[in-house]
Amino acid sequence: MMNRQFLFCLVLLTIPALTVQMCPDGFEEVDGRCFCASTTERTFEMAMYDCMYKAPGSSLVVIDDAEDREDAMFGLSGPVPYWINPNSLDVDFNTPPDVENCYICEAPQCPPTTPLPTVFDYGAAVSAYDNLEATLGPEISAELGMGSFRQDLDLYAGYDGNQLANLPNISGIIIQPERWAVCYASGEGVITGLFLPETRNFDPNVGLPVELPSSAVAVVRDNYPLFFNRYLSNLETDYANSRDDVDFDEVTYGPDANCPYPPRTELGGGFDLDRIPPALCFPIIEREVVDPDPAARAMIVIVTIEVVGDTIWIEILVFRTR
Numbered sequence: 023m024m025n026r027q028f029l030f031c032l033v034l035l036t037i038p039a040l041t042v043q044m045c046p047d048g049f050e051e052v053d054g055r056c057f058c059a060s061t062t063e064r065t066f067e068m069a070m071y072d073c074m075y076k077a078p079g080s081s082l083v084v085i086d087d088a089e090d091r092e093d094a095m096f097g098l099s100g101p102v103p104y105w106i107n108p109n110s111l112d113v114d115f116n117t118p119p120d121v122e123n124c125y126i127c128e129a130p131q132c133p134p135t136t137p138l139p140t141v142f143d144y145g146a147a148v149s150a151y152d153n154l155e156a157t158l159g160p161e162i163s164a165e166l167g168m169g170s171f172r173q174d175l176d177l178y179a180g181y182d183g184n185q186l187a188n189l190p191n192i193s194g195i196i197i198q199p200e201r202w203a204v205c206y207a208s209g210e211g212v213i214t215g216l217f218l219p220e221t222r223n224f225d226p227n228v229g230l231p232v233e234l235p236s237s238a239v240a241v242v243r244d245n246y247p248l249f250f251n252r253y254l255s256n257l258e259t260d261y262a263n264s265r266d267d268v269d270f271d272e273v274t275y276g277p278d279a280n281c282p283y284p285p286r287t288e289l290g291g292g293f294d295l296d297r298i299p300p301a302l303c304f305p306i307i308e309r310e311v312v313d314p315d316p317a318a319r320a321m322i323v324i325v326t327i328e329v330v331g332d333t334i335w336i337e338i339l340v341f342r343t344r
């Protein structure tokens with residue numbers, strides 16, 4: 023029977039490690055890694071299973087060198103023998119697997135996430151409007167109907183500081199729940215959000231479409247030619263290039279992903295996949311177009327002006343009727 027190794031701790035450190043919530047519950051962050059040392063003793067096999075159940079992707083720590091050892095032992099006082107991964111290079115002792123020892127697990131770290139805004143900030147929305155209107159200029163602002171949107175936004179003045187998700191629909195504005203979107207930095211700080219059938223109830227197994235639905239893009243081009251020519255003329259090409267160049271990160275989004283989906287993922291070419299907080303949406307047109315998918319009856323395209331946190335986006339919402 024193969025000998026199992028354990029690490030004998032002689033490092034006497036009692037400084038508590040700083041905990042940052044990038045590690046799963048019960049794990050401590052040391053040097054960008056996540057460790058959990060047991061206080062109970064287990065056989066080798068039970069220690070291995072305990073590690074697996076503590077967090078997704080967690081296993082007995084691998085100790086290959088002094089740095090691994092220092093990180094894993096940080097804050098632990100010894101001497102106590104610990105089970106570690108048998109593939110470790112830096113080992114003090116070998117011992118039969120039925121001996122009971124404490125053990126150290128390591129789990130993958132999740133990237134820190136910034137919480138989405140939950141509260142409506144009327145002042146920020148108004149200044150976002152002013153900035154966007156100044157950027158777009160009078161002709162494009164008129165083409166998009168920014169003035170009517172601004173009037174409806176005024177009706178929300180009394181809701182400053184309220185929970186976004188609980189705001190009422192007033193006049194032309196409807197409150198959309200938290201969603202996923204592909205967003206496109208269209209130039210001059212103007213952002214176009216694409217809410218596609220593939221991202222609305224985002225499913226990493228479905229992934230992102232290879233190209234944008236051209237009939238939906240045509241709706242925007244035909245109805246808002248000034249806006250389209252200035253900000254979206256490269257939309258389809260940029261999107262197709264980004265899908266060719268950037269792998270939709272299997273580690274982050276694949277079936278074995280350990281961490282919650284990050285709220286923002288760079289897709290290249292000016293695109294991101296983003297988690298969007300509840301938003302105020304002001305639909306400006308709705309069109310039904312022929313859907314290339316034979317299983318769908320029609321494709322509905324809705325263009326809206328939308329308040330997302332402290333910015334204002336143009337949103338292209340595409341969905342299919344089945």
Ligand SMILES: *[C@@H]1O[C@H](CO)[C@@H](O)[C@H](O)[C@H]1NC(C)=O
Binds near residue numbers: 190191197
């Ligand atoms: C606002 O309108 C949307 C779309 O019509 C609807 O789904 C939602 O329930 C409405 N919200 C409220 C608070 O009435």
